[in-house]
Every structure is written in C-alpha cells, then in structure tokens.
Amino acid sequence: MRIVCPFCGERELGEFTYLGDAKPVRPVAGASEDEVFDYVYLRDNVAGATSEYWYHGGGCRAWLKVSRNTLTHEISAVEPAAGAGAAKVGA
Amino acid sequence: MVDFSWTPRSPLEKALVTGAHGARGIEAGVSLTEIRNFDLVQVMARRGKAADMAKAAKACFGVAPPDAPKALQTPDATLIWSGPDQFFVLSKGGKHAMDTLAPALSGSASLSDQSHARALISVSGIQARAMLAKLSSIDLHAASFPIGAAAATSMDHTSVTLWRGADREDGLPAFNLLMFATFAESLWHTMLDSAGEYGVTISHSEDFA
Numbered sequence: 001m002r003i004v005c006p007f008c009g010e011r012e013l014g015e016f017t018y019l020g021d022a023k024p025v026r027p028v029a030g031a032s033e034d035e036v037f038d039y040v041y042l043r044d045n046v047a048g049a050t051s052e053y054w055y056h057g058g059g060c061r062a063w064l065k066v067s068r069n070t071l072t073h074e075i076s077a078v079e080p081a082a083g084a085g086a087a088k089v090g091a
Numbered sequence: 092m093v094d095f096s097w098t099p100r101s102p103l104e105k106a107l108v109t110g111a112h113g114a115r116g117i118e119a120g121v122s123l124t125e126i127r128n129f130d131l132v133q134v135m136a137r138r139g140k141a142a143d144m145a146k147a148a149k150a151c152f153g154v155a156p157p158d159a160p161k162a163l164q165t166p167d168a169t170l171i172w173s174g175p176d177q178f179f180v181l182s183k184g185g186k187h188a189m190d191t192l193a194p195a196l197s198g199s200a201s202l203s204d205q206s207h208a209r210a211l212i213s214v215s216g217i218q219a220r221a222m223l224a225k226l227s228s229i230d231l232h233a234a235s236f237p238i239g240a241a242a243a244t245s246m247d248h249t250s251v252t253l254w255r256g257a258d259r260e261d262g263l264p265a266f267n268l269l270m271f272a273t274f275a276e277s278l279w280h281t282m283l284d285s286a287g288e289y290g291v292t293i294s295h296s297e298d299f300a
Contacts, residue, residue, distance in 0.1 A: 007175050008160060008243060012228045015245050058245035060174035080175070 015058030113287030120218030120289030136176040143199035162254035210275035215265035218289035
C-alpha cells in the first residue's frame with residue numbers, strides 16, 4: 001500500500017503509522033457518560049468507505065486524514081488533518 | 092566543584108575510517124564524506140504565522156524559504172524543507188547560527204538548534220544512485236530528483252532528510268543526508284554495506300562539498 005502525502009508525494013506504507021478512525025468527535029465538556037464511553041471505546045467495523053488518521057512520522061511528520069475503502073484498499077482522498085502545518089490550522 | 096570540559100565530537104568519530112572500503116581493484120563508485128562542525132537550526136512557523144515567517148526569513152536570507160520539498164542554496168546557507176511550514180537552515184562559521192537567527196525569526200517561528208543533533212553525510216559518485224536505491228524508496232533519477240530536490244523520508248527505518256546538491260566538479264551527482272546523531276553509526280554501517288560492491292572512498296571534511 002502507498003499513500004500520497006499532500007506534502008511529500010507518494011510514499012510507501014512503512015513511513016506511516018495508523019492511529020484509527022477519524023470519525024469520532026470529542027464530546028463537549030459535561031457530556032453524558034454514555035457519550036464519553038461511545039467516544040472512547042465504541043468503534044464501527046466498517047466494510048467499505050472509511051476515514052482514518054495516519055501519521056507521516058517517517059517523512060514530514062504531518063497528520064493526515066485518509067479516505068480508504070476497507071474492501072478494495074483503494075484510497076480516494078488524502079488531506080492534511082486539522083493542525084498539520086501552521087498555515088493549515090482548522091483545515 | 093568539578094570543571095567540565097565539553098568538546099564537540101562527531102557521532103561518527105569511531106565508525107568512520109578514512110580511505111578505501113569494499114571492492115578493490117576498481118575505481119571507487121561511491122564517495123562518502125562526513126561534513127563536520129556545521130550550524131543547523133530547525134525553524135517551524137508558529138500557529139497561523141507561516142506567512143510572517145516566510146517574510147522574516149526572506150529578510151534574513153534574501154530568498155523565501157522552500158514551501159515544497161526542495162533545498163535552496165544561498166551564498167552562505169542552505170534552506171532545506173523539512174515539513175509543512177518548517178525548514179532547516181544549514182550553514183558554517185556562525186553566520187546563521189541560533190543566536191543570529193533567533194532575534195530575526197523567533198516572533199513568527201519556533202527555533203531549535205540541531206547543530207549537534209544531526210550527522211551530515213555527502214554521498215556522491217557514479218554509483219551513488221545505485222547505492223541509495225538499496226536504502227530509499229524515493230525515485231532519485233535525474234528527471235525526478237533534480238538538483239535542489241529534497242525529501243523528508245526514511246532509510247532503514249530511520250528518518251532522514253535527503254537532498255541533491257550541486258554536481259561534483261567532475262559532473263557526477265552528489266546527495267546530502269542529514270540524520271539523527273544517535274542513529275548515524277547504525278545508518279553508516281548500513282550505507283557501507285550497500286556501497287561496498289561499488290568500491291567506496293571514505294573521508295570527512297570541514298567544508299560543504
């Protein structure tokens with residue numbers, strides 16, 4: 001598998017590490033126990049299109065958001081995660 | 092109280108043995124030269140200040156810092172891209188060392204002195220590409236990786252900064268490798284193994300190639 005880093009270009013998998021699902025959103029302060037439990041522990045086991053966080057630690061050290069299909073391994077999009085690079089905060 | 096005497100030493104001081112290595116009886120295909128005693132500063136834009144940093148850097152160096160994987164040569168420094176909104180300043184003789192750069196850049200960027208945290212090796216020669224191809228997945232063909240091209244990548248599971256410098260005087264290509272000092276000895280042995288079959292000339296230098 002190869003990932004096209006938006007900063008570096010196409011690189012081999014060995015330069016990246018996988019964090020996990022990019023979908024869960026941190027609950028607001030004061031959220032219910034169920035919401036926090038869901039955020040911390042519960043994950044969907046998707047067969048199909050997913051969104052994941054990958055870290056380009058062996059390269060530019062940017063966090064990336066990768067849209068990948070778990071059935072075909074096809075990667076449809078790679079974008080910088082929020083905060084990757086000072087100029088892209090919130091992107 | 093004990094008086095300490097701190098003497099900077101190369102991380103390759105023990106591993107590097109100057110002279111010929113590997114295949115004999117042929118003209119050496121690879122030259123490995125460690126560059127010693129350089130000034131290296133990592134500059135990373137503060138949040139939301141990338142444009143300010145680029146402007147301040149232009150005032151320092153006369154050119155805007157690279158915003159893509161490239162290495163820019165100025166008369167007295169090399170600016171090497173190391174990631175989004177960050178770059179290395181590589182120089183000699185203190186002109187662009189930490190205490191000189193900090194006043195100019197610290198408003199818009201975070202600076203970190205890496206002078207003694209990295210080893211710098213120049214890999215050149217007619218077989219330099221063949222040798223690096225064993226260690227790197229980057230396409231180093233002249234058409235894909237021209238002079239001034241740079242990459243933040245990994246070799247032998249170790250992060251390195253790789254860029255192509257000006258060709259040698261004899262026209263052969265020269266690549267520069269910046270690696271963590273504590274990994275340098277390990278990577279050095281890997282490089283010697285990779286280059287051995289082509290014949291290697293090993294040296295160290297106080298000057299950039």
